[in-house]
Amino acid sequence: MSGGGRSIRVLNVAEKPSVAKSVATILSRNQGLRVREGRSRYNKIFEFSYSINGVPCQMLLTSVTGHLMEIEFDERFRKWHSCDPADLFQAPIRKVVPQDKVDIKRTLEEEARRCQWLVLWLDCDREGENIAFEVIQVCTAVNSRLTIKRARFSALIDREIHQAVQNLVQPNKLFADAVDARQEIDLRIGASFTRFQTMLLRDAFIIDAAADDRNLVLSYGPCQFPTLGFIVERYWEIQSHVAEEFWTINCSHKADEGIISFSWMRGHLFDYACALVIYEMCVQEPTATVTKVRKQEKLKYPPHPMNTLELEKRASRYFRMSSEHTMKVAEELYQAGFISYPRTETDCFSQRTDLHAIVQEQHGHPVWGVYAQRLLDPGAGLWRNPGNGGHDDNAHPPIHPTKFSAGEPGWSQDHLRLYELVVRHFLACVSQPAVGAETTIEIDIAGELFSASGREILAKNYLDVYRFESWGGSVIPTYVLGQQFVPTTLTLDSGVTRPPPLLSEADLLTCMDKEGIGTDATMHDHIKKLLDRFYATKDVNTRFSPTNLGEALVMGYDDMGYKLWKPYLRAVMEQDMKAVSQGSKRKTEVLESCLQQMKACFLDARVNKVKLLEAMAIFFERSNRSSGDEQHASGEVVRPCGLCLESDMVLRQNRDGNFMVGCLGYPQCRNVVWLPGSVSQAIVTTNICNSCNPGPVRMIQFTFRRLEIPPEYNTVHLGCIGGCDQILSQLIEICGTRVSARGRGPPSVSSSVQRSNMRQGACIYCHQMGHSSSSCPSQFSGSQNARSHGRNVQSTTRQGICIHCHQTGHSSSNCPSRSSGAQSGDSSISCNMCGAPCPLRTANTTNNRGRKFYSCQSKECNFFVWEDSLNSGTGGTSVQRANSFTSTTNSGRNGGFGGGGRGAAHAAAGTFVSATGDPISGRKCFVCGDPSHFANACPNRGY
DNA sequence: GCAAGGTC
Numbered sequence: 001m002s003g004g005g006r007s008i009r010v011l012n013v014a015e016k017p018s019v020a021k022s023v024a025t026i027l028s029r030n031q032g033l034r035v036r037e038g039r040s041r042y043n044k045i046f047e048f049s050y051s052i053n054g055v056p057c058q059m060l061l062t063s064v065t066g067h068l069m070e071i072e073f074d075e076r077f078r079k080w081h082s083c084d085p086a087d088l089f090q091a092p093i094r095k096v097v098p099q100d101k102v103d104i105k106r107t108l109e110e111e112a113r114r115c116q117w118l119v120l121w122l123d124c125d126r127e128g129e130n131i132a133f134e135v136i137q138v139c140t141a142v143n144s145r146l147t148i149k150r151a152r153f154s155a156l157i158d159r160e161i162h163q164a165v166q167n168l169v170q171p172n173k174l175f176a177d178a179v180d181a182r183q184e185i186d187l188r189i190g191a192s193f194t195r196f197q198t199m200l201l202r203d204a205f206i207i208d209a210a211a212d213d214r215n216l217v218l219s220y221g222p223c224q225f226p227t228l229g230f231i232v233e234r235y236w237e238i239q240s241h242v243a244e245e246f247w248t249i250n251c252s253h254k255a256d257e258g259i260i261s262f263s264w265m266r267g268h269l270f271d272y273a274c275a276l277v278i279y280e281m282c283v284q285e286p287t288a289t290v291t292k293v294r295k296q297e298k299l300k301y302p303p304h305p306m307n308t309l310e311l312e313k314r315a316s317r318y319f320r321m322s323s324e325h326t327m328k329v330a331e332e333l334y335q336a337g338f339i340s341y342p343r344t345e346t347d348c349f350s351q352r353t354d355l356h357a358i359v360q361e362q363h364g365h366p367v368w369g370v371y372a373q374r375l376l377d378p379g380a381g382l383w384r385n386p387g388n389g390g391h392d393d394n395a396h397p398p399i400h401p402t403k404f405s406a407g408e409p410g411w412s413q414d415h416l417r418l419y420e421l422v423v424r425h426f427l428a429c430v431s432q433p434a435v436g437a438e439t440t441i442e443i444d445i446a447g448e449l450f451s452a453s454g455r456e457i458l459a460k461n462y463l464d465v466y467r468f469e470s471w472g473g474s475v476i477p478t479y480v481l482g483q484q485f486v487p488t489t490l491t492l493d494s495g496v497t498r499p500p501p502l503l504s505e506a507d508l509l510t511c512m513d514k515e516g517i518g519t520d521a522t523m524h525d526h527i528k529k530l531l532d533r534f535y536a537t538k539d540v541n542t543r544f545s546p547t548n549l550g551e552a553l554v555m556g557y558d559d560m561g562y563k564l565w566k567p568y569l570r571a572v573m574e575q576d577m578k579a580v581s582q583g584s585k586r587k588t589e590v591l592e593s594c595l596q597q598m599k600a601c602f603l604d605a606r607v608n609k610v611k612l613l614e615a616m617a618i619f620f621e622r623s624n625r626s627s628g629d630e631q632h633a634s635g636e637v638v639r640p641c642g643l644c645l646e647s648d649m650v651l652r653q654n655r656d657g658n659f660m661v662g663c664l665g666y667p668q669c670r671n672v673v674w675l676p677g678s679v680s681q682a683i684v685t686t687n688i689c690n691s692c693n694p695g696p697v698r699m700i701q702f703t704f705r706r707l708e709i710p711p712e713y714n715t716v717h718l719g720c721i722g723g724c725d726q727i728l729s730q731l732i733e734i735c736g737t738r739v740s741a742r743g744r745g746p747p748s749v750s751s752s753v754q755r756s757n758m759r760q761g762a763c764i765y766c767h768q769m770g771h772s773s774s775s776c777p778s779q780f781s782g783s784q785n786a787r788s789h790g791r792n793v794q795s796t797t798r799q800g801i802c803i804h805c806h807q808t809g810h811s812s813s814n815c816p817s818r819s820s821g822a823q824s825g826d827s828s829i830s831c832n833m834c835g836a837p838c839p840l841r842t843a844n845t846t847n848n849r850g851r852k853f854y855s856c857q858s859k860e861c862n863f864f865v866w867e868d869s870l871n872s873g874t875g876g877t878s879v880q881r882a883n884s885f886t887s888t889t890n891s892g893r894n895g896g897f898g899g900g901g902r903g904a905a906h907a908a909a910g911t912f913v914s915a916t917g918d919p920i921s922g923r924k925c926f927v928c929g930d931p932s933h934f935a936n937a938c939p940n941r942g943y
Numbered sequence: 944g945c946a947a948g949g950t951c
Contacts (some may be wrong), residue, residue: 015949015950016949016950016951017950017951042950042951064949064950065949065950065951066948066950066951067947067948067949067950067951070948073945079944080944080945085945088945100951123949127948127949128949130948130949131948131949179948182947182948183946183947183948185946186946186947186948187945187946188946189945189946190945190946190947191945191946192945192947193945193948194944194945195944195945198944198945215944216944217944217945219945219946220945220946221945221946221947222946222947223946223947224946224947331950334946335951343949343950518947518948519947519948519949521948521949522947522948522949523951525947525948526947611948
């Protein structure tokens with residue numbers, strides 16, 4: 001069949017070669033399907049006959065590989081020095097087909113010329129719709145008569161595809177518009193901030209991250225920076241964590257089955273005194289009564305079908321593979337046909353997927369083949385229809401095996417691992433949950449509740465194949481309701497709060513997913529970028545720390561008050577994109593408002609660049625290099641350069657206060673006009689000179705110093721530097737210019753900052769007067785020291801209070817309360833118990849923050865009393881503290897508190913014992929000080 | 944030399 005007669009010739013274009021092949025195979029029913037090469041070796045052309053709504057069609061089905069086009073700035077703005085980075089917010093941009101996609105474009109052009117219809121089979125998401133319009137642009141450019149149609153399909157299965165082609169619709173321009181806006185905003189923000197911060201910082205400091213830091217790019221991007229922000233924020237959280245002591249009561253009981261540990265149902269208390277009172281009550285009446293025995297069946301469900309995010313997280317957790325490497329290996333397995341498409345959000349299988357067939361294929365595997373066989377055995381009862389994770393990208397199924405393998409010759413260890421994960425995960429998904437019998441026992445000791453639980457695994461089910469997860473079993477003896485026993489041990493133990501751990505790769509992916517940073521196909525790229533840019537490092541446990549560079553950048557913007565490192569910006573953009581795709585906002589409207597805001601933010605950041613410099617100075621030594629990139633980047637444009645014809649010339653003031661108009665192409669282009677030394681002020685106006693070329697040349701409003709120019713000249717003059725201005729020429733001749741001895745070299749960043757510091761009179765490191773930051777005695781050059789120094793500046797000086805005790809006047813590192821958990825005061829009393837000094841201190845625990853107490857300095861004594869209770873006439877107490885105040889009973893033999901053993905004898909007499917069994921004498925009620933009763937019997941007890 | 948998004 002040649003496509004002659006009345007049949008229509010239809011060019012069909014899919015997003016990727018694999019989809020073209022699948023659609024062609026489905027539509028042709030694999031009959032009469034021909035394949036030929038296109039211009040691009042990856043994108044074949046499939047041909048077959050088909051009938052659309054009764055109309056005979058000669059179908060051509062080919063593909064692109066994702067986006068066909070990119071946006072870029074016009075030539076004039078592409079060189080870093082060719083313009084002010086602020087110009088990038090409005091510089092002209094265009095869409096072009098990059099060199100590596102030209103072959104695909106040619107194929108489309110050649111085929112489109114000979115077709116009447118163009119049917120778009122791009123993925124049904126916003127990016128897919130945008131690619132559709134790229135294809136339309138290329139095809140209609142060579143054939144304007146094309147009828148354009150869109151196929152909507154949600155899975156590559158027969159019914160969907162046949163249905164899609166019989167119900168063709170129009171492409172959705174709004175979806176494509178949303179992506180256009182996103183692309184433009186990303187490019188403009190990314191390029192402007194990247195150029196700005198690179199040129200500002202790279203040459204001003206010795207950044208030891210890279211071997212050659214002159215090639216370092218300090219990139220900014222709306223996805224990479226929030227990702228860095230997550231890492232830095234967690235790091236700061238850990239740095240500022242102040243360990244707080246807490247107290248808990250532990251109880252154990254020795255039974256025939258072993259020792260059972262009961263945990264206190266209050267968890268823990270931060271108030272020692274309160275914990276102690278309760279503990280005293282328990283020791284006083286230690287008999288435990290079983291108040292609840294709960295037995296129930298618990299199910300542990302298998303995971304949902306796996307999408308990209310889960311694949312990356314699990315490969316990181318189970319194999320410590322980086323997300324970037326995981327995706328590389330997954331792509332190779334996909335290309336070789338062993339697993340399904342690895343970039344998918346979908347975590348539920350379509351009803352129509354033949355899950356049994358996928359299981360069937362694994363029957364022969366030497367390790368999990370038997371499990372796969374059991375799954376399909378109805379008698380085993382192991383099968384379960386997979387769960388639904390609630391995500392569906394309407395384009396791809398969850399990741400699952402597509403071809404059996406027991407390992408291929410070319411596979412690495414990671415190929416084997418990842419294939420195994422995909423297969424085992426799939427088999428787990430279609431398996432019954434694990435079943436356990438859980439027993440929970442609750443006991444009551446003197447009104448306090450404690451609990452213990454045990455689990456018996458009844459059926460492992462999916463856990464038999466999913467070796468990556470476990471579910472521990474533990475034995476618990478039989479207790480009956482109302483049963484009484486005396487605990488074997490009852491201890492008051494202390495612990496300290498710990499900071500959260502550094503973010504793992506899986507944690508980071510979770511944060512990104514939650515805040516909408518990146519897509520399933522790009523998240524790993526953003527993480528890798530942070531490592532490539534030396535913003536973060538990853539340890540062997542896949543946990544991320546910021547580098548000095550990463551922390552300094554975030555700190556700099558944070559100090560400016562900008563949340564550019566937070567995910568909000570991306571979230572707002574995402575909302576706007578949604579509004580555009582739904583038609584409630586126009587693309588131009590979103591672009592205008594977003595770029596306007598970001599430009600204002602950019603200009604403001606530039607004004608506040610000292611914050612970035614200060615933050616960098618905390619971690620890095622100043623460099624002597626003087627590239628002056630920063631100065632080049634700033635200044636008002638006066639005219640295009642007539643010498644290099646590439647860059648603009650801008651008005652600037654050098655460090656001595658003299659004005660010049662220099663080319664931004666410096667040092668390649670050294671074109672410069674020095675202005676008279678008598679100029680005190682120069683402002684670029686919007687007036688254009690109508691005689692000088694190349695134009696436009698903007699006029700400058702000059703103000704001269706009265707005493708430095710002849711009396712016949714005005715102090716104010718609107719002049720042109722293009723060569724036409726006689727007055728300016730005369731003044732240059734009369735007054736001369738004040739070119740510095742070193743010539744045009746612009747001031748180095750370091751010297752300009754030092755100068756501004758001196759002017760303000762304070763060092764940017766320590767905020768003290770009398771020296772500059774470069775000679776600050778507190779400056780460390782070692783990076784680790786620099787970081788800890790930086791943290792102190794960050795958390796104490798900046799906020800003005802110690803993060804530990806919340807007092808002013810010292811930093812957290814030398815906080816007097818740091819080691820003791822409380823702040824020492826001046827006054828002290830003599831210890832009621834041993835006579836040693838008891839200084840007055842201030843509690844810093846959650847429940848008693850600010851409350852004063854006296855505490856004996858003698859570790860053996862530890863007399864303790866609240867100041868307010870002392871004033872009200874109540875007494876103090878002396879106890880053995882942390883981990884050592886133990887009541888040892890001998891319930892096994894005597895079944896009672898008053899039984900044998902040294903401790904028990906004292907306890908029976910109402911005396912407290914230490915862990916060594918020695919009595920603690922002189923006990924009296926903690927609440928009121930009365931020795932005739934314990935606190936639990938005190939009439940004044942408030943709880 | 945800048946971004947993020949497709950996909951190979």
